[in-house]
Amino acid sequence: MPKNVTLPYNGLALDRGRRGDPDWVASARAAGRVLAFWRDRCLVAGGVPVNMTTSPREALFLGEGAVGVFAVDLSDVAEDAAVREADADAAVDIRGLFTGLDPQEAATLAYARGMLHWTRNQRFCGACGGETAAEQAGHVRRCGACRKMHFPRIEPAVIMLVESRDRRRCLLARHRGSVAFSTLAGFLEIGESLEDAVRRELAEEAGVLAREVAYQASQAWPFPSGLMVGFRAVAETDTVAVDHDELDEARWFTRDEVRALGDRRPDSIESHLVGTWLREG
Structure with a gap:
């Protein structure tokens, strides 16, 4: 079972209970x-x-x-x-x-x-195009024409640390236009679970099939409206077939090779996922 972790941007202590007064x-x-x-x-x-x-x-x-x-x-x-x-x-x-x-x-x-x-x-209604106005101290916007209420929405995404079958290497990818290698991630789609999204993203972008997918932690990510949900996965095979649509390259890295790449962004859940894996070997 994953341990409780404290990640950046989580644990907001502000009480929003009086926004209706x-x-x-x-x-x-x-x-x-x-x-x-x-x-x-x-x-x-x-x-x-x-x-x-x-x-x-x-x-x-x-x-x-x-x-x-x-x-x-x-x-x-x-x-x-x-x-x-x-x-x-x-x-x-x-x-x-x-x-x-x-x-x-x-x-x-x-x-x-x-x-x-x-x-x-959200200044205009997505249903009729009417102008919206703030209610509940800004936490709701109501359309002045059709009266539809609009609430802040989040866009959940999965991010995964993928291990090779022998668990001695992890999969990192270089996205198009980037020079850095990072873990894979992708947005959740309608009709799929978080675990389904992990398997789909791995298969679509890197041609990797996952036999184990396990939740690790989540992180508030309002950049602008995300929720990052972190997973560990184990690949069924070591074959990698990059789609060349979103990725330019993906390959397996040993722990020493990952360390040689340098530190991750300290405010991202990716740093937690990669760091935890590095400490295990």
Whole structure:
């Protein structure tokens, strides 16, 4: 059985239970913290996220911690205008800030980024095209024409560490346009289980059939709206037949060869999957 693990962006401690109380939300906004984003990038001053409590913009309620935490989106103006409005000095990718953040701050910023991305892309109803408006402090958008309610959706994806039959090597692939080797991953499709998705992705992209598929851990991944579900799999054969559609190359690596490739991105579940496998041999 997989052990409990703590992964980046997981464990968000904000309480969203009072989002249905507009009076409380308004009061919390006045005394709370308001994060600012521009087109999925966090506005910072001196490397620290700015606080736009006094901004007149509509704010999305993220949850309650020591104070209420909110987020505003300045994507309707140019980047330099957004920086000035927020009294910031830059708009940065939060993954670039990751190594300097504590786990709760990283989870909060990632959550804010994902929710604002959804809000920006749900301004119109997918059923009738009518304009939507925020309800539940920004966690629901209702169409003004057909009254359909729209909720934030996640896009689950599987990511897998695939072992050879003798378990001494793992499969890594180089995606088209990339120079780095990484584990395989892919989005879940309608009508399949998570395990089905692992087997399909391996077969489609690398021509590898899996005889064992075992869940390891999951990770919040709001970039923009994902959930990464990690698995270990064991191949039935060592034959690899790359599709050359999504992958340029895939091959088996020994543990020493994987170590020689260098470290993975520290905020990704891939680092956990590969690191766990390396420590076993």
